Amino acid sequence: MFTFAKAKLAAVLGIGRQCVALRALNGAQAVRRGFASSERDEEPSTSENELFDIIISGGGMVGTAMACSLGLEPNLAGKKILLLEAGHKKEMNRVPETYSTRVSSISPGSAMLLSGTDLCSFLNFLSVWDACSDALITFDKENLQDEMAYIVENDVIVAALTKQLQTLSDHVEVQYRTKVVKYTWPHPYHVSESIPWVQVTLANGKTLHTKLLIGADGPNSMVRREAGIPTVKWNYDQSAVVAVLHLSEPTENNVAWQRFLPTGPIAMLPLSDTESSLVWSTSHQHAEELLQLDEESFVDAINSAFWSNENHSELVETAGSLFRTALSVLMPDSGSARQLPPSVAGIGPKSRVMFPLGMGHATEYIRHRVAIIGDAAHRVHPLAGQGANLGFGDVAYLTKVLSQAAFNGKDLGAMQHLLEFETERQRHNLPMMAAVDLMKRLYSTNAAPMVLLRTFGLQATNTLPPLKEQIMAYASK
Amino acid sequence: MYSKKLARLAFGLLAESTLKCPLTRSVSSRVNAVRTPCSWTVCLHHRQKNPLSEGLTRLNVRTVSQTTLDPAEVRKFQAMASKWWDLQGEFAALHSMNDLRVPFIRDNLLNVHGIRQLGKPLAGLRILDVGCGGGVLSEPLGRLGADVRGIDPVEDSVQTAELHSSYDPDLRERVRYQACTLEELAEEELEGFHAVVASEVMEHLADLDAFASCCQQVLKPGGSLFITTINKTNLSYVFGIVAAEQLLRIVPSGTHDWEKFVSPEDLERLLESFGFYVEAIRGMMYNPLTGAWSWQQSTAINYALHAIKRKEEPQPGQVWAESENLDEPGRATNYS
Numbered sequence A: 001m002f003t004f005a006k007a008k009l010a011a012v013l014g015i016g017r018q019c020v021a022l023r024a025l026n027g028a029q030a031v032r033r034g035f036a037s038s039e040r041d042e043e044p045s046t047s048e049n050e051l052f053d054i055i056i057s058g059g060g061m062v063g064t065a066m067a068c069s070l071g072l073e074p075n076l077a078g079k080k081i082l083l084l085e086a087g088h089k090k091e092m093n094r095v096p097e098t099y100s101t102r103v104s105s106i107s108p109g110s111a112m113l114l115s116g117t118d119l120c121s122f123l124n125f126l127s128v129w130d131a132c133s134d135a136l137i138t139f140d141k142e143n144l145q146d147e148m149a150y151i152v153e154n155d156v157i158v159a160a161l162t163k164q165l166q167t168l169s170d171h172v173e174v175q176y177r178t179k180v181v182k183y184t185w186p187h188p189y190h191v192s193e194s195i196p197w198v199q200v201t202l203a204n205g206k207t208l209h210t211k212l213l214i215g216a217d218g219p220n221s222m223v224r225r226e227a228g229i230p231t232v233k234w235n236y237d238q239s240a241v242v243a244v245l246h247l248s249e250p251t252e253n254n255v256a257w258q259r260f261l262p263t264g265p266i267a268m269l270p271l272s273d274t275e276s277s278l279v280w281s282t283s284h285q286h287a288e289e290l291l292q293l294d295e296e297s298f299v300d301a302i303n304s305a306f307w308s309n310e311n312h313s314e315l316v317e318t319a320g321s322l323f324r325t326a327l328s329v330l331m332p333d334s335g336s337a338r339q340l341p342p343s344v345a346g347i348g349p350k351s352r353v354m355f356p357l358g359m360g361h362a363t364e365y366i367r368h369r370v371a372i373i374g375d376a377a378h379r380v381h382p383l384a385g386q387g388a389n390l391g392f393g394d395v396a397y398l399t400k401v402l403s404q405a406a407f408n409g410k411d412l413g414a415m416q417h418l419l420e421f422e423t424e425r426q427r428h429n430l431p432m433m434a435a436v437d438l439m440k441r442l443y444s445t446n447a448a449p450m451v452l453l454r455t456f457g458l459q460a461t462n463t464l465p466p467l468k469e470q471i472m473a474y475a476s477k
Numbered sequence B: 001m002y003s004k005k006l007a008r009l010a011f012g013l014l015a016e017s018t019l020k021c022p023l024t025r026s027v028s029s030r031v032n033a034v035r036t037p038c039s040w041t042v043c044l045h046h047r048q049k050n051p052l053s054e055g056l057t058r059l060n061v062r063t064v065s066q067t068t069l070d071p072a073e074v075r076k077f078q079a080m081a082s083k084w085w086d087l088q089g090e091f092a093a094l095h096s097m098n099d100l101r102v103p104f105i106r107d108n109l110l111n112v113h114g115i116r117q118l119g120k121p122l123a124g125l126r127i128l129d130v131g132c133g134g135g136v137l138s139e140p141l142g143r144l145g146a147d148v149r150g151i152d153p154v155e156d157s158v159q160t161a162e163l164h165s166s167y168d169p170d171l172r173e174r175v176r177y178q179a180c181t182l183e184e185l186a187e188e189e190l191e192g193f194h195a196v197v198a199s200e201v202m203e204h205l206a207d208l209d210a211f212a213s214c215c216q217q218v219l220k221p222g223g224s225l226f227i228t229t230i231n232k233t234n235l236s237y238v239f240g241i242v243a244a245e246q247l248l249r250i251v252p253s254g255t256h257d258w259e260k261f262v263s264p265e266d267l268e269r270l271l272e273s274f275g276f277y278v279e280a281i282r283g284m285m286y287n288p289l290t291g292a293w294s295w296q297q298s299t300a301i302n303y304a305l306h307a308i309k310r311k312e313e314p315q316p317g318q319v320w321a322e323s324e325n326l327d328e329p330g331r332a333t334n335y336s
Helices: A061-071 A108-113 A154-167 A222-227 A284-292 A295-307 A314-330 A387-407 A415-442 A448-462 A465-475 B002-019 B037-049 B071-079 B092-113 B138-143 B155-166 B169-174 B182-188 B208-218 B234-247 B264-273
Strands: A051-057 A081-084 A103-106 A121-123 A125-130 A136-140 A149-153 A172-175 A180-184 A198-202 A207-215 A231-247 A255-261 A264-270 A275-283 A344-347 A353-362 A370-372 B126-130 B147-151 B175-178 B193-199 B219-230 B276-287 B292-296 B302-309
Touching: A051 A061, A051 A198, A061 A081, A061 A154, A061 A172, A061 A387, A103 A154, A103 A387, A108 A387, A149 A154, A154 A172, A180 A222, A207 A222, A222 A370, A231 A284, A255 A295, A264 A295, A275 A284, A275 A295, A284 A353, A295 A344, A314 A448, A353 A415, A370 A415, A387 A415, A415 A448, A448 A465, B071 B155, B092 B138, B092 B193, B092 B219, B092 B276, B092 B292, B092 B302, B126 B138, B138 B147, B138 B155, B138 B169, B138 B175, B147 B155, B147 B182, B155 B169, B155 B175, B169 B175, B182 B208, B193 B208, B208 B219, B208 B264, B219 B264, B264 B276, B264 B302
Parallel strands: A051 A081, A051 A207, A081 A172, A125 A255, A207 A370, B126 B147, B126 B193, B147 B175, B193 B219
Antiparallel strands: A103 A149, A121 A149, A125 A136, A180 A198, A198 A207, A231 A275, A231 A344, A231 A353, A255 A264, A264 A275, B219 B302, B276 B292, B276 B302
């Protein structure tokens, strides 16, 4: 059985271990009673125009992680931080028995940020192959002590972070069910008679001021829109269908499988020995059909997507096998033995949902006294499992930049260090996003030349360990 | 204009090499700024003339006339008083100098006093910012938790500083400004400060002796004096005056007068004679392309200096207590 990956990494963010109960492998669950507090509507006992040092708008995974990260930073001790979230407080007194459908693949770099969170499973192999040919690539870690990635439910991450925030309540305040209706931006230069802070107007009429506003409010970010930051974006004509799958037989489930179909990639991410998470990106129409299917037909569709060979053309098959022979002559030891993906027996109850996919990138991540992080700044296709990780990377770097600025006595909203954040993150995010978009486009076609190209490319990459290591290292950051 | 400057430069160099006399400067800028043996004798005369008062033998403070104040300098800065907080304006280089001088001050104070409080490393320390201008350096020090008093003879600058810090309740409590000179303050605040900061001020003063003695008066024993200023070398003339003012317009033309620059050796000697020991001198350099400052080995152009006021020496028969109690009422250092 696989054990929990205890992070051997230094804890930047030590989230309380008592927050979420362990999900033990052999079925027994350690139930721990957490906070049994009911949701309170916080009555702000503050004056009309209270001034905060930092306000974070949006309490999803990335926004809550940002609040935790800032709250735990010693150089920011004494600063007033506020997190605004429009939804309810996500509490988890004990881990529910069924997995929820939305999961994320967390890279070791993000795991360092979140270390201490109890993780649901880890990933040792990543197998990716083409539906139109037999080309296959596996990424595996030679040293099996290092994990490639962790598959964690989004709800679990948010709940763990929320628990951690409660321990920081002396200087990090959280307001739930708080909607922002308006942002007022300050002049970039000092104009007398005008307030130099960002003004945040809430739905309940209160106005808050802040020296730095961090927008973590998702792909349709209001902060980004109101700041007038131009965004490059387009919709993939695809939706992703997610579900929790029950496997036909228990297996050492530590491999993530992804197959590129002409309609889009289908991926199975391991959650436990008997369950995996499905992420199937396909056209809107097909996605709706899939949601309408009854359970048996849906399971059949999944299995055939993973197993059928109807898309193979003769030309490509011959070319592919010739190339593989050539490669095995040149590099006889490379190329891993082919494992087979598990087959699916059933799905979790009420667990099928779909959401549209698109790509988006804000041309600027910052303005005077404003910064955007997470999906508000960049939105990618889930095929590489990188969306959440890019967000956590933003959190880590922005915390570092703000901590250094505070230690130098700087005004937190000043452009100088925010520019440093933007430059560094754009340098990291853009290549990743370009690669993901390229992969998506490359695999969206049936045309023989593209199929040949990607077949050869995938097979060649599979036989070059140094190249694979580079790719894994980049994705693990 | 250049020929006059060149002539002065030539004379200055000549004077330096032939006279080999330590610091002293003529009092008013109206006087020909060439150092001559006469001015040295005049100052020496002043020194010996002043009676001992409160154990201060080397006092040259004339409380009636304000000796550190130079009216021409006041006029210069009066004209620029509203531009302090324009980050792309005339004072841009001063703003970016904070990247060097705030860590320099902070780290040296932390070395002496240790970390007071997380998030507010300088909490509990009283710092005097001489020649604070628009508060460019006072504000970061205030944010780090220190109790800052900023003084500047130019009233408009002080008003700009007060206005800028008035919006932040944090700063309002911790940073206070006063339009006065150092001599005026020295009368009220005897040994009241843990640190005095005089950044980019020495090159605008009329009398360095008066300045050094006032600093000595307002500092607690063991207190720190931080100075950043420009060296008096050929290189500083080329880069500091010609390049910075005329060619690149990093600072407005006429801001600096090369004659008023002081070399680190001279400054060190001056401070030692007033009861300080110089703990660190570091060179700084400005890169006009990036707009950023950096530390460097050579002090040829800009440099930063940290000096500490000596604590009193033990009297015979008195037990020497090796404690760093800075709140002890101090008696002035007595050198015979």
